[in-house]
Amino acid sequence: MKEKKKDIRALTKQQLQDFFVSVGDKSFRGSQVYEWLWNKAAHSFDDMTNISIETREMLKENFVINHIRVDRMQRSSDGTIKNAVKLHDSLTVESVLIPTKTRTTACVSSQVGCSLDCKFCATAKLKRMRNLNPDEIYDQVVAIDNESRLYFDRPLSNIVFMGMGEPLMNYNNVMKAIEMITSPEGLGMSTKRITVSTSGVPKMIKKLADDNAKIKLAVSLHSAIDEVRTQIMPFNETFPLEDLRDALVYWHEKTKSRLTYEYIVWKGINDTFEDAKALLKFCKYVPCKVNLIEYNPIDDGKFKQASGEATQMYQNVLEQNGITVTVRRSRGKDIDAACGQLANKSA
Structure with missing residues (x-):
């Protein structure tokens, strides 16, 4: 049986260099290919124009580039863009570009479906089919950066891991993707512009701290009362608020x-x-x-946005005690691109 071709982007730069030496070529050829794969985000070996045709054919015989494809792009009346992203195995995830006057933010997915079971989230209704690879996460960012330049005449400024999936349940791949997104050999973005949004996995929050990750951290809390939070997010029974609190204190002490x-x-x-x-x-x-x-309904009617008075009450309680509060209006609701709405309806 013919051996399956390797995903070339699973190789490190050193492994690529070693491969070229092993076939009698120079190690710098590996560096050239690495630059094409990451810095230039090449979709195929034929794009690698400073490499001989013979070498490109040899690469085709041994490797594949499992590139994503934007299968469908929708634009909201408020300018938000949602991409249905087709993966190499025909599974689909969604990613979103949110423009404002001062920034363009990519909201990217880390899993096909989700490992957790938040009752208010459309993605949670999908079973987790698999984790995304680092290159699949990276490709979403490249696609959104291209759209930002095309439609808004400026590069992508911020990235939020708040799309489909729980990023900390795909920790290694998410961190490898961030490494390449921030590397000068990749997209060269600042870690200060990257936020990982988690539903709260205490052990992995501590690991983030131990690994000295320079990213920003956001936690989907939604209640600070265990019984209430467990109704909303049943996994809270496994990761209760006391454990989450201890992890966040640990994270802050470190970072x-x-x-x-x-x-x-x-x-x-x-x-x-x-x-x-x-x-x-x-x-x-x-x-x-x-x-x-602001809550974005997902059709079952159990969860309804509270009154403006209730939101104002929260704001008053927090601000009067020195907590900074921002009231976020949803973007992209008309194309199901808002928080909690990503569910492959186009798939």
Whole structure:
């Protein structure tokens, strides 16, 4: 049986150099190919024009470039762009470009489906089919950067791991993708412009701290009362708030960075004064800011956006006690591109 071709982007630069030496070529040829694969984001070996045709044919015989393809692009009335991204094995994920006057932000996926079971999220209704590879995450960013330059005449400025999947449940691949996104040999973006948004996996938050990751951290909290949070996010039973708190304290002690809590207020679920006071208490553990996020319905009707008064009450309780609060209006709702809405409806 013919041996399956290797994904060439799974090789390090050193491994590529070693490969070329092993076939009687010079090691610098590996560096050239590496530059084409990452810095120039080549889709095929034929793009590698400073390499001989014979060498390109040899690469084709041994390797594949498992490149993503934007299968469908939708543009919202507010300028938001959503990509349905077809992977090499025909599975689909979604990524989003959110433009504002001062920045363009990529919201990228890290898993096909999701490992967790948040009741308010459309992605959670899909079973986790597999983790994305580092190059598949990287390719989403390249595609969105190209769209940002094409439609908004400026490069991508920020990246948020807040698309499909729980990034910390695909830790190694996400961190490798970030390494390439920030490397001068890749896209050369600053780690300060990258946010990893997690539902709260304590062990992996501690690992982020131990690995000295320079990225920003956001936590989808949605309640600071265990019983309420478990109703919203059942995995909270396994990773309760006490464990999450300890992990975040550990993370802050190591990084000295302020974190962000993402928080949706729902009618009849977490819209009382007691809920707001519990959040305030949780905010006191580490320096933080709170994003109060508008809810985007996913059709089942159980979760409804709380009243404006409830959101204002939260804002007052937090701000009166020195916590920075931002009320985030949703973008891309008309194309199901807003937070919690990514679910491959186009697939």
